[in-house]
Amino acid sequence: MRQILNIAHYEMLHIIKEKTLFLMVFLVPLGYAALFGAAYVTAVLNNVPIAIVDLDDSKLSREIAAAFANSPHFKVVDDIKTYPELQEGMKNGRLRAGVVIPEHFEQKLARHELTRVLTVYDGSNLIWGYNTRKYIREVFNEFTASSTASYLAGMGYTKNEIRSIMDTVSLNTEVWYNPTFSYTNFLFLGLVMIILHQIGLLSVSLTVTREKERKTWLQFLSAPVPAWKIFTGKAIPYFAANFFNYALLLWFASRFVHVKIGGSPGLILVLGLLYDLVITGAGFFISLHASNSLQVTRYVMLLGVPFFMISGYTWPGTHIPAFINYLARLLPSTWMVLGFRQVVLKELDMSYVLPYIRALGLMAVLAVLPAVTFAKRLRPRPQGGPVLNNGPSYPARWK
Amino acid sequence: MLKQVMAIIRRELFYMWHDRGLRNILLWGSLTGLLLLYATYSAQVLKDIPTAVVDLDNSSASRELVDKIGQAEYLKLVASVASYDDLQELIKQGKAVVGVVIPENFARDVALGRQTRVLAVIDGSNMIYATNASAAVLTVTRTVSAQAGVSALVARGVQLQQAKAAYQAFDFSEEPWFNPALNYAYFLVLALALNIWQQCCTLAACLNVIGERGMKSWLQIKASGISKFRFFASKSIAQVFIFMAIVLPLYVLAFGVFKLPLNCSWPSFLLFTLAFAIAIHSIGTLASSFARNAVDAARFGMIIALPSFVLSGYTWPLEAMPAYLQKAAWVLPQTWFFQGLNYFAFKNAGWHLMSHYILAMLAVAAVCYGAAAVFIARS
Amino acid sequence: METIVAVKDLTQKIGKKTVLDGLSLEVSTGECLGIFGMKGSGKTTLLHILAGIDRFTSGKVEVAGVDVRKNEGFKKYLGLVTQERSLFHDLSAAENLDFIAALKNAGRENIDRLIERLELGEVLNQPAGSLEAGLYQRLALACALLNKPRLLIADELIGAIDLDSRRIILRELETFLAGGGTCIWAFSNADFLPHAGRVGWLEKGKITFYQPAEALARWNDRLQSLAGQGGDGGA
Incomplete structure (x- = not known):
């Protein structure tokens, strides 16, 4: 001992x-x-810089823009207004995501013509990529729900009725162990x-x-x-x-x-x-x-x-x-x-x-x-030769 | 003079080759890393997230929902269990990452227009799983509640067309740019292999000065009257040349064989890499100029090289780090290199930005070489 | 006389070179065997095998009746002074004595006696690495003798050191032998030949035994034959 x-x-x-x-x-x-x-x-990736390219400039398109602006996950970069600017911003890293609302979006929607909002995000870094994709879907889910609610309100349903219709089947998600991601x-x-x-x-x-x-x-x-x-x-x-x-x-x-x-x-x-x-x-x-x-x-x-x-x-x-x-x-x-x-x-x-x-x-x-249990014996090695830093010593400042 | 330089370069190459440990590291280190990591990420896209279902209702409506979950992008049904407890067990064991619980009387409640709650559980302990699973579940949520809502409206006597209109406010599409399939191998494999490469290079560069002064042959060099500047410059040329020589097969394999994305031109990317090779060589040289011995030099060099990848923001983004840390990170050439890897290989952000990056790395090199020269001259 | 070291057909190959080529030797208790040879003749190799440090290619080595390949037991009877500086150079002289005593499981009571006899009192607090050659060798010998060994293996015990230290070391060696100790002492300087009781001349992996006077005579013959050739070439 x-x-x-x-x-x-x-x-x-x-x-x-x-x-x-x-x-x-x-x-x-x-x-x-x-x-x-x-x-x-910081633990959670918030304030993802996003650009809203609103080519429609209608009430609906502004509502969509507002939905992103209100999300804590996104930070709207205001000075980017066009698609080429969006492309440039995504390339030089000013942006990590973008929303493009096409021209005549609201009109076409009213006429039931095929139209859709385009969302883009940076997939080159998948920490940005995965998170942004999730955030975009969250915003759209919320937005869709609220627009449905207002549609139903327009049809004359009361608040309670709307809730019961919309929550007929509600899918609640619980994230275990690390709920804040x-x-x-x-x-x-x-x-x-x-x-x-x-x-x-x-x-x-x-x-x-x-x-x-x-x-x-x-x-x-x-x-x-x-x-x-x-x-x-x-x-x-x-x-x-x-x-x-x-x-x-x-x-x-x-x-x-x-x-x-x-x-x-x-x-x-x-x-x-x-x-x-x-x-x-x-x-x-x-x-x-x-x-x-x-x-x-x-x-x-x-x-x-x-x-x-x-x-x-x-x-x-x-x-x-x-x-x-x-x-x-x-x-x-x-x-x-x-x-x-x-x-x-x-x-x-x-x-x-x-x-x-x-x-x-x-x-x-x-x-x-x-x-x-190692054996207390050395195997002697040949000295010298052209092999460097291989013997029992290495270069140390030499005086 | 050129003859002298060539002689020193030749001797340096001889030394690097005969240092067996260094030779192994340089030859095989980063290449093994690339192969190992490529194999690790060979699934490339995180599909088929293991999903378990508890169907307490077992009706045609609930089975339809189960099908829908099974068809959702990225989810894969791996188990159907009888109770919530069993599901909990599967998630605890890590056998399922997503769990869906369909309540009893689900079909009846839906038919009667009563509210019913389906529960989705996601294991959040692995973020890569969790973010993907969560994105998939979000899509399922939207379609499921829309369908239920439409039928609820229809049940209240609303016309199908109008009911659908209430739910299909509009559609949206997603485009992940620069990496359309969200390929994880594209994202990480080359960067991690290059991280190993820069660590190997730092180890080699850490011998630059101490490797000479630590040997008795240093007396010969001092006695020969050659200027220290020319001597170490020649050695450095040889070392940087080797660094580039070992990164080439890495690039050929990564871009040529594994088809990882390279969207800027080859020559500009090589130039960019060269600037980085010079920068890390300068850091190694600096470490080796003041260290007392080769082991300490290797330690000093690695203290910078090891955490630099995390700090570079290649994975967890710089923008999410505290401001002071961001500033500190931009001092390291590794930050410029790994950020640049993202900007140039993926995004082809243009020569203007690249020249900026190259100059930054060369500036770091100038400072480190300068400091090393001071240390060498003072000794 | 009891045999304390018995070596039979010892061969040691290092790399491609055969350093010891089937040599045999026996050392009796109380003897002082000098191993004489030039640099690179295998003295250190032989001594490290006897001390149970190095593996060897073939042959049989017994020290204190123990086969050194099978058992470590003989090491408690052993003292070793190495050719290379093997003390802990960042520790002080006193710490070296204390630590090596602990390694050898030897009592502390010996330390004071050795400090006195080898006249180390003034350097006890100096790091071993900074000691002059003579003092260092005295300390090394003190460390080797801590466990009152029956067999002292000394490799270049006295090199080019100051005369005072040389005197002290030789005095201590005599005391050790007088107390019944056995010594195997390797050196390359013919001046020490007379101090050995018997000389084993190591050359080309073989050992030949002489009486000290005889060895010295042969050595002088060799020097003269070289001088006769008129060259100063190596031996």
């Missing part, structure tokens, strides 16, 4: 002494979370998990490579200290720091980014501990086998984006080909982001989260097992 604590103590001392590592372990996660939090803090609720905590994954791996995966580079690993190898004690001692500071960051970032997310964090605290705790354990174990394992810190840093840094994208957290797994889904299931990040959403956003109980806990638990065993 004394050995383990001593190793942990000196590893901690090292983290504190190496400035960049210290910043990376204790500041960068929060920094990234704050940055992303600021980016997503908050993008932040949707995405932010997934990103937090990836931040923890990346920073956790990047810091713990240097713990042995660094010793190798400085030759101090020889002291560990020649001493009668068993492998599992080296792992435990070296892993404790990182495990603790990662868990501290997990708690800190969740608190930050809830307090400042106003992300919904519901569900059972027990489950959040269990998921966090397991995830942390997998990352720490896997990072240590990488560290044992990597040739040097530079290579580890380079490879690990590139993992974040693809890991997140194939997890099914954003683009749903049902629409991802099976072989990618299988690949994703081998990664702890996949289970963590999906399991975490089950808990904090959907607030589900143990029975729905169990598969995720089981998978992470299995991974934790698989990650820790090789890390505690």
Whole structure:
């Protein structure tokens, strides 16, 4: 026990002494979370800039224009009046949507001639695209309902009658778990998990490579200290720091980014501990086998984006080909982001989260097992040759 | 002089090739990313959103409604369950994203003109599903209530024609521009692959200065009397050349094989990319000019490169971010590049706008190279 | 005499190069075996195998009666001074002693004695990385002796260091041997040949044993034959 604590103590001392590592372990996660939090803090995409090209200029067309102007989702850009201007505005980004009311619209409608209002929206960014399409439909549904109501009023029906006619079959929509369609609720905590994954791996995966580079690993190898004690001692500071960051970032997310964090605290705790354990174990394992810190840093840094994208957290797994889904299931990040959403956003109980806990638990065993039983022997490598940054050291400023 | 430059370029290419990690990253990093992401988004359009129905009425009228829901764009009936609880269960398990509950006595109430409420439930936990599902349900809502309303009017003795007129105030059509099918692969695949590409390039550029000064051969270079400017300029030419060389197969694959949209001209798009390659190279060079070692240089470079995609507003729009963050984001060349990718590849917003973007990225490069030169000169 | 190190047919290939080519050796308790060879002759390779650090291609190595491939147990009898600076250079001398003592599961009581004997009292608070070569080697030896090892493996224990440190280190080495310790000491400077009880001359992956005087004589012969050729070419 004394050995383990001593190793942990000196590893901690090292983290504190190496400035960049210290910043990376204790500041960068929060920094990234704050940055992303600021980016997503509005949560709902409102004020979509829209142009109304009213070629009819009738009472009806002005009513349509008013319907869009009154919607909180849209912000009418007043100075765009013609179709070419609309086209230009859509191209240069001043506009994300447009409504075109054709000439003689009201007249043609009265004569039952074929005519329709054209709505356009920007599909090149699908966050704009999906949301705007939904907003446009909402506005039109409302507008149609109100114009029907006034039509019926014109036919002499009373308010109550109108309501009973129009609500004969009413389709009420309930949106569960994220009723405001908050993008932040949707995405932010997934990103937090990836931040923890990346920073956790990047810091713990240097713990042995660094010793190798400085030759101090020889002291560990020649001493009668068993492998599992080296792992435990070296892993404790990182495990603790990662868990501290997990708690800190969740608190930050809830307090400042106003992300919904519901569900059972027990489950959040269990998921966090397991995830942390997998990352720490896997990072240590990488560290044992990597040739040097530079290579580890380079490879690990590139993992974040693809890991997140194939997890099914954003683009749903049902629409991802099976072989990618299988690949994703081998990664702890996949289970963590999906399991975490089950808990904090959907607030589900143990029975729905169990598969995720089981998978992470299995991974934790698989990650820790090789890390505690590694052979304390090096395979000597040939020195020199034309291969760069491949041996036990990398370029450092030379005096 | 040219001979000297060529010799340095040749040596740089040799070094990049013999750094096995760097070689793997540059050769395979972004290409693997592109293939993996293209496969991930190979469904391309989010159709067939899993939908479950609880038909408590089980009449011909309710079945007709179920059919209508099944035929709605993007929705796909995957289950028909007996109770609300079962539906809740399916949504909790993620097996259904949309649920529709048709109440008991639905047909009778409709026939009698009594009010009846159909409930639609959408799982909002995944926004991509939720916005699509919600848009689909909105359309169903309109047609269903219109039909019911017309029959209610007819039941009250209104002529069919007039009843329809009350409901068909007018029609509207939707045109999603620049990406008519709302193809998610068009939207994200290339951008994400380019994001990986810019990260790989940053990693390579982060060795530019420290990679020399960290090796003892730096003494040879210092002793040789070559100007530092010419030396690093030659190296940088080689590196930027490599960056462009690795983005080319990416573009050929993306635009040529996967048919992702490229609506501006090839030469202008390559020029635009070149300006960005120079800009990220300048950031890497800056990081490598003050770092103590190569690992720190890689860390500094990546601290900018990693979050830049989110900040660029390519996905969650810049316009929705706080003003101060928008201003900060426009300092990064990544913002200009990814915004430009949207404006030029999709929208062909014109040379005037593009030249503006290119100049902005070159300005960033000038500042970073300048700062790096100061660091190099002072050491 | 008890045999503490027994090596049989040890071969080590690194890449395509055969560094150790089927060598055998035995070291008895209380002996001081000098491993003599030029740079690149495989001294460090051999010592790292004996210390249970490196894997090896083939052969059998037993230290303190333990097959080093099968068991770690022998490491508690082991002290190692490496050729490369392997102390924790961002930790102070005192912290190095404390930490390495912990790694070796050795008691703290030894630390004070070693500080005194190796005269490290004044540099305890300095980072190991900033110590001068002589002081660094004294600290390295102190760290190696923390667990009162039965076998000291020392790689280039004394290089080009100040004479005072050299004296202190040699004195400590004598004390260690007098106390019944065994030492395997690798060096490339023929000046140290007389300090060894027996010399193993390592060349081209093979080892040949001599008495120190004999080894020194051969070395001088070689130098003279080179001088006779009139060249200053490498040996």
